[in-house]
Amino acid sequence: MRAGHADRDRTLDVLKAAFAEGRLTVQEYEQRHEAVAAAQTYGQLAVLVADLPSGPMTAPSPTVATPVPATFMPVPPPPQARQTNVLAVVSLVAGLVGLSAPAVVTGHIARAEIRRRNMDGDWAAVLGLVIGYLGCAFWTLMILIGLA
Structure with missing residues (x-):
């Protein structure tokens, strides 16, 4: 199945997060970044992030609303109790x-x-x-x- 721009963007987000966490070297990141730009299918994108904690979807899903995988989303702060007057x-x-x-x-x-x-x-x-x-x-x- 052909990949779209949003799929490439999600894959780049995974690569950026992996690079920021120290999972990829500069050379690996640059090589994979170029390969993402040239990728035309989901399979090609999946291969580029298969060894990372989270990759692109195997098929398009209309229920996904966030462009960044949940693995890399910031943890929300715990709710604080309000003080009683x-x-x-x-x-x-x-x-x-x-x-x-x-x-x-x-x-x-x-x-x-x-x-x-x-x-x-x-x-x-x-x-x-x-x-x-x-x-x-x-x-x-x-x-x-x-x-x-």
């Missing part, structure tokens, strides 16, 4: 203890910080706000009933 936890605790006004104030401040700094703990801030507002409504109702 302290004021969100303070808002939740204040709401649960019965300190309604501080729960509302710290909840709003915490939500603003969470959005600005991309932090975790929004659920705690929202729950603190809900409990704080319910507490404020309860105490307002108690005061109004007491005055009547």
Whole structure:
């Protein structure tokens, strides 16, 4: 089967990576580079990288989206855990203890910080706000009933 420009480019990527890793000398790399330019079939390309860790595909595949073999792709960094906002936890605790006004104030401040700094703990801030507002409504109702 005839090879296309993209196939030659993938083969060159394998050769470049092998040269960078010290698997090929300068002369070997230059000889294979010239041979890739002259290659017309998949078989000719496969022979040029057969002794390397990764070579070109044996047949075209529409599912391959990356021009570089997965062997030579950089390793993604591990995901880092986001820090939990302290004021969100303070808002939740204040709401649960019965300190309604501080729960509302710290909840709003915490939500603003969470959005600005991309932090975790929004659920705690929202729950603190809900409990704080319910507490404020309860105490307002108690005061109004007491005055009547």
